[in-house]
Amino acid sequence: MSQFNVSQVNYGATDEDNIVLKSYRVSVNEEPELEDGQEKTAAPSDIELSDAPSNIEKQPLHAGSPAKRTEKEAAEQDQFFKDGVRKIDYVLAFRKDTKEGEDEEKRAKRRKEYFGNLKEEGLHMEEADADSTAEVTEDDEEEEEEKITFIKIHAPWDVLARYAEEMKIKMPIKPNDIDEPTSIWSCLRKLPNPFALSEDYIKPESNYFTLAFVRERESEFIMDSRDSFFPTATRSRIVNEILEKCRYDPDDKTKFGHVHMVANGSLVAAFPLHDGDWKSEHSMLTHGPLNDRHLLYEEWASPKKFYKQQPLDLVRSYFGEKIGIYFSWLGYYTVMLTYAAIFGIAAFLWGCITLGSNVKVAEICDTEGVGSLLMCPLCNERCDYWHLSSSCFYSKLTYLFDNGATVFFACFMSLWATMFCEFWKRRENTIAYDWDLFGFEENEENIRPEFEAKAPDKRISPITKLAEPYISFVTRFPRLAMAVVTILFMILLVVAAVVAVIIYRIAIKVALARTDSEFVSSMSSIVTSCTASLISIIIIMILQNLYERIAVWLTNLELHRTETEYEDSFTFKMYLFAFVNYYSTSFYIAFLKGKLPGNPSDYGKIFGLRQEECDASGCMQELFINIAITMCGKQFFNNFMELGTPVILNCIRSYRGRQEAKKSKGRYEQWEKDLDLADLGPRGLFKEYLEMVVQFGFTTIFVAAFPLAPFFALLNNLIEIRLDAFKFISQLRRPYAARAQDIGAWYAILLAIGNLSVLTNALVLAFTSEFIPQAVYKHRYGEGGLAGYMEFSLSVFNTSNFEKDSAPVDSDINATECRYRGFYTGPNPPYEPTRDNWIILTMKLVFVLLYEHVIFLIKMALAYMIPDVPDFVRDQIRRENYLAQQALHEATLLKAKEQEAAASADV
Structure with missing residues (x-):
């Protein structure tokens, strides 16, 4: 299937712009497109599931017993329905528990209503059957009703296209024809970089301008096939939108969404599938990555790549x-x-x-x-x-x-x-x-x-x-x-x-x-x-x-x-x-x-x-x-x-x-x-x-x-x-x-x-x-040095003037004077702030005012000099808007010609 990914941008550096043209990676899956003609698939007892095409072979995506399948084939098999064609976009899981009686009946009723509404939205659903080689013993029969049931969900083209238009999802219409301007940063990026990602696995990608998808103008978008047009992430987002809005109680409009279904126990979980395992038995050097999840682990999550x-x-x-x-x-x-x-x-x-x-x-x-x-x-x-x-x-x-x-x-x-x-x-x-x-x-x-x-x-x-x-x-x-x-x-x-x-x-x-x-x-x-x-x-x-x-x-x-x-x-x-x-x-x-x-x-x-x-x-x-x-x-x-x-x-x-x-x-x-x-x-x-x-x-x-x-x-x-x-x-x-x-x-x-x-x-x-x-002391008394500063910073106190219950008891030291922090007169009362205390306090306030005013002025100057949007990005935005207007104009002219031709044919 086609997958559109934005091209790699070097965000690990702090150069001027680090701008790489907006792009999409296209990888084509050769699986056939579904045709009309439907037949029922297996379903849980409390729901009706969408129909499956009748002309699809009933063989799994990869033939052979599980033991004979390769690691990659086994992972790919789990990404599709049993027909091997329809991709799993989301999975719902629920548990039946007959022991709970009335509560379980309420949950089953909610599920039936919810799944029915999903079917009305056009989603295809399939229950994940147990493996044909599984053996059920007498001990397992009692636990059967408590096992978790999985419902696999697939969004067909008409659902994806309808919601993509409603959600204004942008898709590629034309290759990006604006070259990156030459600068010192673009030249530096061409130098060998030990922190850069390996292009052996993270490939450079093609660049495209994009436009919000419109079903009537499908031909204007770059499309290999309908199956490959929307990437996996976009498909899961569209299905999540549907799951989030579907109601499960026809009598209460506030009862809706898979999140609430999970919260009230009707569902155990709802999630899109991972691409497969994140680790492999084989080295990437010899067998390559199993899937994007495995590639992300090796090139991103692995501790060995901490510096990349x-x-x-x-x-x-x-x-x-x-x-x-x-x-x-x-x-x-x-x-x-x-x-x-x-x-x-x-x-x-x-x-x-x-x-x-x-x-x-x-x-x-x-x-x-x-x-x-x-x-x-x-x-x-x-x-x-x-x-x-x-x-x-x-x-x-x-x-x-x-x-x-x-x-x-x-x-x-x-x-x-x-x-x-x-x-x-x-x-x-x-x-x-x-x-x-x-x-x-x-x-x-x-x-x-x-x-x-x-x-x-x-x-x-x-x-x-x-x-x-x-x-x-x-x-x-x-x-x-x-x-x-x-x-x-x-x-x-x-x-x-x-x-x-x-x-x-x-x-x-x-x-x-x-x-x-x-x-x-x-x-x-x-x-x-x-x-x-x-x-x-x-x-x-x-x-x-x-x-x-x-x-x-x-x-x-x-x-x-x-x-x-x-x-x-x-x-x-x-x-x-x-x-x-x-x-x-x-x-x-x-x-x-x-x-x-x-x-x-x-x-x-x-x-x-x-x-x-x-x-x-x-x-x-x-x-x-x-x-x-x-x-x-x-x-x-x-x-x-x-x-x-x-x-x-x-x-x-x-x-x-x-x-x-x-x-x-x-x-x-x-x-x-x-x-x-x-x-x-x-x-x-x-x-x-x-x-x-x-x-x-x-x-x-x-x-x-x-x-x-x-x-x-x-x-x-x-x-x-x-x-x-x-x-x-x-x-x-x-x-x-x-x-x-x-x-x-x-x-x-x-x-x-x-x-x-x-x-x-x-x-x-x-x-x-x-x-x-210290600065005040250097200027007034120290002749540029700090000699004598400690005595200057300590005040003298006559021990005979301690406040009540504060003098040391049973002290071995017979002291008449002691020192404490601060700038006070002494050793005898009144203990009032000295002139140096007020000078130092004044200088502190002056320093705070000067410091914050100077720094704020520099900050405002920097904020003014650094534009929020790079000029090169502005040019690309203008170019994309121009192409969008041009495409709309061409579509309007084409529609007018078709209407004129239809009117001439009627005459």
């Missing part, structure tokens, strides 16, 4: 545009991370190289000099005085991420986020043209069946002038209000969890600081940070799963008109919650912890507990630890849950399937194998996007505190691409080929994160880092 570009056009052809765009975006994001990772590693290495020469670290670690300064206790009564040198390790750790290169890296990352979004928009528009997605949401996307069935009002469409379902704002407002209130409640729940973690941090730090062990006491800060971060990530996972269920209910309640509107609303809800959930602890450490601790005569308090103070070297190391644990821990957990759980469950189910097939001496058919796989689900890609966008936030919003975040994100994504590919190829049922014009609401979220990162990084550098205080 993705065969995105083959991914799109097999799984559909929606999944293809996700992997395009993920590949592009991963490539862009390489540049961020290089600069992040450079900033980190600069800290490692200059660590030994840093005056601040040297002063803290000098036990005979500044390091011997006596510091005020970190908690009330039970905590003792401590020496500044105890912070030596923390000061070294802080400097690795808070050094002179950090400022430049933060600026780079703020601009990187803009470049990422702008160049992705450009790439996305190129993909949208190559994959015929321009105007999909406006022209092709259909109304959701749920909206059509449940919308309480009707109105005349201003576009079509036809009556259509409608929900007024007055009707929708209570639903939206309920959604807003629920979201606010869940956000408050997250804030409450964060406050609980803060109280835990305060309590556990006090407990560790009070221990008699000097080592445990000295490590109190890092132990507190690590354990609190682990507790936070556990709370995050629990609340995320809870909120997802609530968000689904709220979004269903809102009754959105199209699937795009539904997904965008669900996405915004979930990300708003995820933002608060994942980043709230980091915001607390960066901007609240240690900012208002007071002084030993009047400590700041939270719920009656003394506030946490930052280490003498600052809070940057705690912010780094929290981000590292939350980011890396989340990624590890998600990867395990995404792949580990399906692998374990699939192994159990497939083992049972093989054992049953062996027991009955039958074949383990492809539809049985696919049923044993996990289902992607209606929002399968949402979790993939959410995971990556949350990661994007960690690599931009707080990157000033963790310059290695892009590097760890890069390592994760290199693994993530292959894990996701392996999961889609081997562990999940094949999803229907859904279409999407872009990455949806995620682009707006990415833009918002990029803009927010400018402000947050400016605030981290100004208020969390020691960058501004």
Whole structure:
């Protein structure tokens, strides 16, 4: 059969355009076309199935016993009806259970109505009979009624053509005659590339312009035969559209669709078939790929190909545009991370190289000099005085991420986020043209069946002038209000969890600081940070799963008109919650912890507990630890849950399937194998996007505190691409080929994160880092150096002025003065901010204003200079529109001539 796939585009590089002409691969299947004349095929007892052509041989596609068939022939046999001609476009599975009595009768009635409506739509159906060699024993007879029955579905030409016209599916009309312009990028692409895919298997494809299919103008399209015209992915999408709208209860218009049938137990599953096995007994070098699924595994999902570009056009052809765009975006994001990772590693290495020469670290670690300064206790009564040198390790750790290169890296990352979004928009528009997605949401996307069935009002469409379902704002407002209130409640729940973690941090730090062990006491800060971060990530996972269920209910309640509107609303809800959930602890450490601790005569308090103070070297190391644990821990957990759980469950189910097939001496058919796989689900890609966008936030919003975040994100994504590919190829049922014009609401979220990162990084550098205080000291007192900075940054306190119940009890140290962080007068009261405190605060505010204004101006300039659509793509769009108008004109003239000829003949 013919299969049309967009040609390979090199999305693994970040050149100017990476534009390859839109194209389709044509591979002809020589199977004969069906003719008229029908006969009945075998059917389940409770349904009528479509008729089969009478002139088709009753032999299977490949003759011979199963043992004699080749591996490839056996796989191909499972793709067709028993006549060997009609291709299986979808499979429905259901289980009869006579033990359930009345419930099973209701399900059987629903199935009969549903299957009857499918037949009226013109679909052909066939029951998957047991293998003729199977032996049924007496023990099996009791289980017969509980076995799963499979219904194979085939869409004939008239159904495909009717729905292709209704869904405005674009098909090829003319070879693309526009040559790619010569540029430095096109020349570079001709050089040997170790990351390029092997053309021995991923062949270059032909290029075509396309036009929305019209049955009356069938001859204008490039067509070898009707059987080969629509590719497999398009066929499954059309059949899914029919399955989604067919009703199963004639008395209730809200009862429709295979999704609801699965939910109420009438069906076990509904899915298109995989092409065959994803692995082969033979090497591709000697026998070639078994099918596209096997080829995708070898060239895409195999760990050996982790460094190769993705065969995105083959991914799109097999799984559909929606999944293809996700992997395009993920590949592009991963490539862009390489540049961020290089600069992040450079900033980190600069800290490692200059660590030994840093005056601040040297002063803290000098036990005979500044390091011997006596510091005020970190908690009330039970905590003792401590020496500044105890912070030596923390000061070294802080400097690795808070050094002179950090400022430049933060600026780079703020601009990187803009470049990422702008160049992705450009790439996305190129993909949208190559994959015929321009105007999909406006022209092709259909109304959701749920909206059509449940919308309480009707109105005349201003576009079509036809009556259509409608929900007024007055009707929708209570639903939206309920959604807003629920979201606010869940956000408050997250804030409450964060406050609980803060109280835990305060309590556990006090407990560790009070221990008699000097080592445990000295490590109190890092132990507190690590354990609190682990507790936070556990709370995050629990609340995320809870909120997802609530968000689904709220979004269903809102009754959105199209699937795009539904997904965008669900996405915004979930990300708003995820933002608060994942980043709230980091915001607390960066901007609240240690900012208002007071002084030993009047400590700041939270719920009656003394506030946490930052280490003498600052809070940057705690912010780094929290981000590292939350980011890396989340990624590890998600990867395990995404792949580990399906692998374990699939192994159990497939083992049972093989054992049953062996027991009955039958074949383990492809539809049985696919049923044993996990289902992607209606929002399968949402979790993939959410995971990556949350990661994007960690690599931009707080990157000033963790310059290695892009590097760890890069390592994760290199693994993530292959894990996701392996999961889609081997562990999940094949999803229907859904279409999407872009990455949806995620682009707006990415833009918002990029803009927010400018402000947050400016605030981290100004208020969390020691960058501004050190710069002020160098300018006013240090004569360009940091000698004496630590004493400058510490205030002196007279121990006789401790507030009540805060002085150390039973201390071995008889101290009259101690030091604490901040710029206050002392050692005697009043303890008021010094002039240096106000100067430093002013400079921090000035730095934030200058930083964000300069970066935003550069970001706007970059956004203006980078066009959203490449000029070459614009030319192709104009050329395609011209050809469409020309084809319409020619069709009109031809019709007029035919009418004139008919009129002359009548005369």
